Amino acid sequence: MSRPVTIVMYHYVRDLERSRFPAIKGLSVERFRRQLDYIQARHTPISLADLLQALESEGRDLPPNPILLTFDDGYSDHFANVFPLLDSRGIPGCFFPPAQAVLEHKVLDVNKIHFVLAAVPDAAGLLDQVFSSLAEFRSEYALKTREAYLQSLTGEHRYDTPEVTLLKRLLQRELPEPVRTEIVRRLFTKYVTADEAAFACELYMSVDQIACLRRHGMHIGSHGYTHAWLNRISPEAQAIEIDRSLDFLRMLGIGTSEWSVCYPYGGFNESLLQILRTRRCRLGFTADARIADLHVNDPLTLPRLDTNDLPS
Numbered sequence: 001m002s003r004p005v006t007i008v009m010y011h012y013v014r015d016l017e018r019s020r021f022p023a024i025k026g027l028s029v030e031r032f033r034r035q036l037d038y039i040q041a042r043h044t045p046i047s048l049a050d051l052l053q054a055l056e057s058e059g060r061d062l063p064p065n066p067i068l069l070t071f072d073d074g075y076s077d078h079f080a081n082v083f084p085l086l087d088s089r090g091i092p093g094c095f096f097p098p099a100q101a102v103l104e105h106k107v108l109d110v111n112k113i114h115f116v117l118a119a120v121p122d123a124a125g126l127l128d129q130v131f132s133s134l135a136e137f138r139s140e141y142a143l144k145t146r147e148a149y150l151q152s153l154t155g156e157h158r159y160d161t162p163e164v165t166l167l168k169r170l171l172q173r174e175l176p177e178p179v180r181t182e183i184v185r186r187l188f189t190k191y192v193t194a195d196e197a198a199f200a201c202e203l204y205m206s207v208d209q210i211a212c213l214r215r216h217g218m219h220i221g222s223h224g225y226t227h228a229w230l231n232r233i234s235p236e237a238q239a240i241e242i243d244r245s246l247d248f249l250r251m252l253g254i255g256t257s258e259w260s261v262c263y264p265y266g267g268f269n270e271s272l273l274q275i276l277r278t279r280r281c282r283l284g285f286t287a288d289a290r291i292a293d294l295h296v297n298d299p300l301t302l303p304r305l306d307t308n309d310l311p312s
């Protein structure tokens with residue numbers, strides 16, 4: 001017998017047409033509203049506490065077609081646009097803010113890439129710029145040739161064009177970290193803004209806003225400290241990421257007896273799971289696009305659908 005739970009992940013939820021970056025890949029507030037209508041007609045929204053109770057007691061049934069809504073990256077969108085709608089409908093939500101972005105007003109590299117792509121329609125031109133700036137790093141970091149990157153990075157992506165897919169893979173993952181950080185910094189400064197801190201304050205929720213969500217019954221979980229790929233760093237670095245994110249939750253007045261983690265980019269591995277188990281992490285959310293089954297899935301590796309997988 002299966003015990004399915006639909007877990008959905010959201011990122012940007014904003015009034016795209018009337019925003020400064022209408023090309024950002026996000027969900028409009030209107031579509032979010034329609035998706036909530038759909039969800040309420042066909043599912044029963046549950047809270048993280050409901051999910052934990054169901055995991056603990058085999059006999060305790062979840063309501064019909066249970067669904068859990070999760071919101072990644074701590075965007076101001078979630079406070080301004082998501083929270084009022086959830087609150088008015090009595091729907092619980094889980095929010096995963098990256099601690100450093102909130103505390104130190106740094107824009108995550110992944111977000112810098114989104115806004116560069118939204119500001120510059122010509123992805124092929126951006127790709128040319130990236131490849132030409134690689135020249136100055138090539139010998140120090142033993143970088144591959146343009147042709148070798150092109151060959152190793154082909155493959156389909158669900159939502160992006162081939163140029164955008166290649167850009168994202170190079171700048172989010174493939175290039176050595178110091179190289180991609182520097183290239184992303186230059187592109188962001190050139191095409192978006194030189195004032196990263198001001199941009200971060202607009203983009204992410206403040207500590208007070210996150211604490212407010214919590215007071216209104218929303219769950220706040222860990223999304224790491226720097227939003228690193230947790231499956232690509234040493235166990236020591238993994239422990240530091242997790243512990244600093246837990247310090248952040250405690251600073252917000254959030255108890256860590258029932259805490260959860262949402263893996264940045266969906267990345268986890270066995271050493272990370274070990275660290276989470278020793279710290280009594282209760283639930284872990286991946287980016288594996290399937291419906292969760294409480295009979296089958298490890299509570300620390302629960303799959304989630306993307307909002308695009310649901311009608312709206």
Ligand SMILES: [Zn+2]
Nearest residue numbers: 072073264265
């Ligand atoms: Zn994230």
